Amino acid sequence: MSETPSSGEVNNATQNAGPTGTSATSSDEQLSSLQKQEESYVPSAEVKARAHVADFDALYEKSIADPQAFWAEQAQGLEWFSPWHEVMQWQAAPPQVKWFLNAQFNITVNALDRHVKHGRRNKVALLWVGEPGGGQDGATTAPERALTYGQLLRRVNQCANVLKGLGVQQGDRVTLYMGLTPELPIAMLACARIGAIHSVVYGGFSAPALRSRIEDSQSKVVICTDIGYRRGKRINLKGAVDEAVEGLESVEKVLVYRRDPATTLNSDLEIDFETALDAESAECEPARLDSETPLFFLYTSGTTGKPKGVVHVHGGYAVGTSYTHKICFDYHEDDIYWCTADPGWITGHSYVVYGPLINGATVLLAEGALDFPDAGRWWSVIEKYGVNIFYSTPTAIRALMRFGEEYPAKYDLSSLKVMGTVGEPINPEAWLWYHKNIGHEKTPIVDTWWQTETGQFMIATVPSYPTKPGSPGKPLPGIEADVADKEGHPVEPGKGGFLVIKKPWPAMMRTIYKDPERYEKYWNTIPGLYSAGDVATKDEEGYIRVMGRADDVMNVSGYRIGTAEVESALVSHAAVAEAAVIGKPDPVKGENIKAFVILRQGNEPSEQLMTSLKQQVREELGPIAIPGEIEFVGSLPKTRSGKIMRRVLKAKELGVEPGDISTLED
């Protein structure tokens, strides 16, 4: 098991998919990471022939010459109840954007009805595979379910009718806390059908984290799954919901999808999901909504301790996600599409549910862990279902790389046509391992840069375009992105700067729920430009490379976690006086959380206390936020005004110069 790719794989790259501009000599074995980054991988003639975008540069030029015409053209392919009067309206101060003004629209018509009407009624929409053994005592095979577009529409309508019956109206919020089964997309689409706003909370968050999100959104109904399966264990989701909704006035009902018939519904609050749906009509007229009607909130971490509710709307979001899903993955009618993300994250919203369903794809959903029952699980799923498009994360690839090449080698992965990655920078070693062992040196890799806030892919190279390992590539057609200094001036090639977007795009967030000032900050940190919060470089050819976050947000296994969130969880422990948290480079997870803790008087550092602090974070936030390391310290570096200088802690930890500290003081 080696962490680095075996020697020669760069040399061995086939002519079609191989790097350009380097001669294959044995010195390639010694290629540094930096050199690997310079390599450019050219797609094969076969890939190009199949591509939706034949000439990326030409399309880009055209799109930038008239972005509104470009986006209107993409929107034409969708079904609108009534057309827009204006493509886009942008107001700079305070920043406010609208797309497809005055048009009437419903995203579910595009994800469901349109397909049912036009020949895809019996096409499989969702192909679900459970964890091997999951749900059946003693079973070793994985349970499977398939829902056609016709069936999915009926179930969504039934669920929408249940919600209506519970008094949910347009604009009301519904929180979803569910495991990965078709019921999650069903519940999301049901909310959208009637113009209600869904707020999906990732099943790995703890009860207090769930509660604060239900409270912030003032949800009327919560929909949950009783249990999930992971690594042979049952995950109790309903337990967290019971705790989270206790005493919350806004919550009128909890719909429980029971995978275990023995789960009891223990209060007046709870209703059985299946029974309620079965009793409803399978017809439900989609609400005719203004295209700017909110579709969902998704809470994400920022620089304060409080997560922000990013708001996305029906019209522009549908256009941005479906268009990018099609061109970046070169999606074609018969492709089996698998994105390994949980729908609890933006990737799950845009590229498990909405984008692919609007395109009429067959979407595979696989429950469980990547290494259970063994590290060949994902590759076995690709072989068994003939997956054509596979979309995952660098953390997952690095984790699978550690188990060795023998696992993917056991399976037939020849069905793969496009592979994607998202969430964090992919290091060239992991990229090359993916390229060689999964893509067999011919399947293009699409590295997609985007954010919860952007809603859609922003920077990526389409499959027909040359890629460079570790770089998502160039801004997509319709998107103007750059690397700029604090004043917004573009920096020279190779120099570090802030990643900015210059013009509005259709799937961008419209605001932060109940916090317009936080929304404005994205547009006024560097006046007139959207600041992504990432630091990046751009090379001579225009390829952008993301170095990481510019702010106090960590990226652990591709999950965004605010330092302030972990710090506030730690200081809520009785023994803690102060805490500071940093992200430390980790070979698998990208970053690992390290906490520096000052104890209150009368407390002594101990192993036991360390465990208790980790437990505190687990309870407050969930397992993903637990610090891998905790160090007890006597003091923390601070500015004169008392702000903790995390940058100094990080520099010390990494053994580098902290830079000019005086400039950090305020």
Ligand code: WTA
């Ligand atoms: C990071 C996930 C490098 C980045 C879709 C961004 C990436 C944050 C990439 C958003 C990529 C995402 N290469 N970094 N391809 N994709 N990031 O909101 O720091 O969970 O700002 O959205 O992830 O994380 P979020």
